[in-house]
Amino acid sequence: MSEPGDGGRGGHGPPRPGFVAAWAAGLPGLLAFLGLLLFLAARPVGTVDDLFLIVDVMVGLVYGAVAALVLSRRRHPVGYLVALTALGGGLSALGGGWRMFTESRGLTPGPLADTFGWAWVPGTLALFLVVPWLVRERPLGSAWWGPATGGLISVAALAASLAGNYAMLAGVLVAAVGFGAVTAAAVEVRRRRSPESEAVGLGWLGLGTLVLAVSFVPLLAPVGTVPDWLTPALHLASQALFPAAILTVILRQRLWGIELAVSRALLAGVLTAALAGIYLVAALLAGVLVPGQGVAQAAAAAAVVIAVGPTRLWFAARIRRLVYGVAHDHWRVAGSMGTRIGRTGTDEGLLTSLVESVGTALRLESVTVRGTEWAAPPADATLRQPPGPVLAGWGSPTGTPVALPLVSGERTIGTLEATPRPGETLDLTTRGALDELAAVITAGLVLTRTAEELARTRRRLTDARLQERRVIRRELHDGLGPWLAGLRLGLQGVANTIADDPAEAGRMLRTLQHELDQRIEDVRTIARTLLPPVLEELGLEPALVELVARHRQSGFDVRLRYAVDSDLPEAVAAGCYGIASEAVLNAARHSGADGCDLEVLEDGPTVRVSCRDDGAGYRSDARAGVGTRSMRERAQDLGGTVEVHHLLPHGTAVEAIVPVRPPGVATGTPETVGTVGTVGTAGTVGTVGTVGTP
Structure with a gap:
């Protein structure tokens, strides 16, 4: 039981x-x-x-x-x-x-x-007099009179049919045709006033309502004025449109929780069945209109196939449009997304705009772009790596996403995750469109990252200029400025004593001349630290040799090993020099050692700059200073890295890896050298700030 x-x-x-x-x-x-x-x-x-x-x-x-x-x-x-x-x-x-x-x-x-x-009377009339008013998610409200009037007309038509009163039935059908037109107009008004999400498919519903209403018009014409077969032909044609119109509204808007996955096959089946009916009607008409047997009937059948064939193609195109929307034409979607790339006013909204376009065009539940830095794309499209940070998103996922890698060149720069609507799976058409549109998302991600990197570079340039100005101002105000003031006082003292004590005045002049020579050397040192002339004139190795000689004069022994055979771009040479000079200066000031080992070696596509000393060492919790930050910024600008770590039993190592041909750096281009040279100024801020101190 x-x-x-x-x-x-x-x-x-x-x-x-x-x-x-x-x-x-x-x-x-x-x-x-x-x-x-x-x-x-x-x-x-x-x-x-x-x-x-x-x-x-x-x-x-x-x-x-x-x-x-x-x-x-x-x-x-x-x-x-x-x-x-x-x-x-x-x-x-x-x-x-x-x-x-x-x-x-x-x-x-x-x-x-x-x-x-x-x-057939009550249900058929209710189709276009009552149903269009009820196909909605929101309550009827003041439109309750619509289905009420349609229901009364349908009941009156049924009563007239059962009573056999065909005069009364004709009058009711006139009212049905008129109110059917009103219903179609009401659907069209609702389509124009509704938001886009609620207007999907209402155009088809209004058209189907009108066609079904008009199909009854031949019944009202005087006998003999229209062909007898016109009424059933119109009825059959309306059955090809109106069921599809109902399904289009219900399924495209996902009213009442109906999954689109079920609807696609059913919608195609409905239109296919209607098309078969059209073929059958055309064949029957050909049999009636073409007399004879054999060859004549075969010719008539061939004419039916030729005449109805274009109709099949037209239906096929409309089926794809009804079922998949614009997803069946992903090139059109890609063109629309390209237009969004050109029109988006802010970099922050670019990715969000693109993923929204993909989600709405393919009718997905959610689309998410995650960032990642994989070295190579995965072997398959199903990603199992830990998820990266969310860069842009649309919708709220409730199921397991389908993930696609976003590959730029030979590097995977992100992940595109898409979830179908509840109860659905991604069919082959939608998956193919998603694969094609992933390239547009990749282009948007590249543009966004390029814009972000450009903004960071501009900020570093601004900070470098400000810091450089502060250092030069400090040197002028605290070093050269006071010394010039002292020079003026010394010259005044010489002027005051030269008449009474010429020997003392001569001694004072010799002292002032020695101080002047020292200040001149300080100014030259500042200029060489910013960008040594020998680096531009002779290259990296002679500049490093000069750097070693200067430190040896001050009592700090720098042991240089240089092994680079490539002709380095000027920007790379300037970056390597800035890292090396800053590392050696830090060792001379803070290590407490008598010297250090400086190596600049070419290792395949990269240049390795290493500075090692056997001094006090580097604490892991030490706070990075201006010099350390400047070295890292120099390396990052060229696509490289800098690591500072402690050596056992004691000492410090600075290891920098810089690509020989970093992305975006043109060999020998003055504009590039000038830009990187300016960025490099930030790397030598610590050096400039202390060179002038005797």
Whole structure:
């Protein structure tokens, strides 16, 4: 025995949605199939009633599937009205098939045959008079009069059909056509006033409503003024559009929790079934209009294929557009994203704008761009590395994302993560579009990182200039300035004593001359430290030799080993010199050792600058000073690194790795050398600040 509420026959609760959906599709489908079998058994000859029966068969099959989809997710009036339409179409098809079968056998049709005239009425009219008002997520509000009026018209049409009062039925159909046009207009107004997310598919719904309403117009025309086959042909054409219109709104907007993954196959099936009906109608018309057998019928069939073939292509294109939206044309999406790159006003909003474009175009749940610094792209597209920081995001992921590497050159610079909407998976079309659009996201990420690096470089340049000005100002104010003031006083003393004591005046002049020579040497030292002339004129090795000689004169022994065969770019030579000079100066001042070992060696595509001493050592918790920061900034500007660590048993090592051909550095370009030379000034701030001190 079933448990209460299980939806089985023995339960006492409401039936399960799946159970209701099965009946909504199964019963009308069974009735329509039985009617089709009876119709074929009657050997049809291509009358107008045959075409109407085909319409009823299509209504039972197509709308049964639509009702099953809606009711499987939610018990909504739209689902029940569509199920009523399917049931009416199936019952009408069975009645029509039974009538044709019994008449072909000379039997009495009975009451079942009468359903061919009235069973289709309430559901079909409710389709375009009531359903369009109810296909929405928000409450009806003041628009409640719409479905109420449509329902009254449908009930009146059913009553007139059952009573056999065709004059009254004609009047009701006039009202139905007029109110159908009003309903279509109301849908169009709702489309224009709704936000973009709620307006998706409403254009198709309004068009389907209008076509279905207009399909009843030939019934109101005087007999003989329009072809008899026009009415069923219009009805059948409307069945190709209106079910798709309903599904487009419900499924594209994901109303009532219906997953798009189920809808895609069903939507394609609905339109395919409608297309098959068009083929069948065209074939029947060809059989009626073209007399004869054999060659004549074959020619007629060929004409049908040629005439309806373009219709199939048109339907195929519309199916892809309805199912996938703009995702079926990822080049169009890429072009739109390229336009966003050019129009985005800020670097911060560029990636966010791009991922939003991808998410909305491909109808995803979320799109996220994460940063990473992998050396090489992974072997497969499924990334298992630890996630990097989020650089930009759109939507809120609830499931496991599909991740794609963002590769620039030979380096993976980020990860693109996309999650499909709940209940969906990424189909091949969407996955292919995502693969193509990842290249645009990569370009946006490269632009963003380049802009960030440029901003950091500008800040370093500004800081370097400010620090350089402070150092020069300090040297002028605290060193050269006071000395010049003292020189003036000394000269005044010489002037005061030269007449009375010429010997003392001569001694004072010799002292002042010695001090002047020392200050001149200090100024030259400052100039050489900023950018030694020998570095520009002769290269890195002679500049280092001069650096060693200066330190040896002051009593600090620098042992140089130089092994670089490549012709280094001027920017790289300037950077290596700045790192070496700062490392040697720090060793001379702070290590307490008598000397150090300086090595500048070429190691494949890089230059290694190493300075080692056996002095006091380097504490791991030591705070980096101006000199250490300047060395690291120099190396970073050239794409390299600097490490400072303690040596055992004692001493300090400075190790710098600088690429021989760093990205963005042009060999021998004056502009590049000037820029890097300016950045390098920050690296020698500590040196400039102390050179003038005797």
